[in-house]
Amino acid sequence: MSLGYRYVGPPDIAARARHEPAGRAIRSGADFLSWYAGADHRDPLFTYVVTVDGVLRVAPRRSEHVACAAGADVLAAGEIGFAADGRVVEVTNQSTGYCPDPSCWPAVAAALDAAGLTHPGGFTSEFVFRHCPSCGHLNLIKDDDYTCAICGAALA
Numbered sequence: 001m002s003l004g005y006r007y008v009g010p011p012d013i014a015a016r017a018r019h020e021p022a023g024r025a026i027r028s029g030a031d032f033l034s035w036y037a038g039a040d041h042r043d044p045l046f047t048y049v050v051t052v053d054g055v056l057r058v059a060p061r062r063s064e065h066v067a068c069a070a071g072a073d074v075l076a077a078g079e080i081g082f083a084a085d086g087r088v089v090e091v092t093n094q095s096t097g098y099c100p101d102p103s104c105w106p107a108v109a110a111a112l113d114a115a116g117l118t119h120p121g122g123f124t125s126e127f128v129f130r131h132c133p134s135c136g137h138l139n140l141i142k143d144d145d146y147t148c149a150i151c152g153a154a155l156a
């Protein structure tokens, strides 16, 4: 039984991810400040996951979510941006590796609250993903159009 989302992206990316370090665990304001001081800020957004034990892990944006999560299931995944004081200014559920539903927000909020990081109270951008049951294409749902962009099949 899985508590959260399993990796559903390409197997070769998961295989490569086994050789990359997991994301940095942020359990407190001190964890955040120490990580943030050494982080590369050329890109203001970072990859994040919330692990099944409710811990926020962050990594450079070029990192795959599956690497950030060390290949494990997650409660949430997406991209996140911070102000220098730890305030979360941007947070999304954009992860094509895990395709988390926007309903995963409470897990994100709980992990941020646990680390003492203030947040906007919801995703700043929400994404809905559906794999096509017919052709397997990963669709990003726009305007409530639940049909596959490749083959036109209905998406559940």
Ligand SMILES: [Zn+2]
Binding pocket: 132, 133, 134, 135, 136, 137, 148, 149, 150, 151, 152, 153
């Ligand atoms: Zn399709």
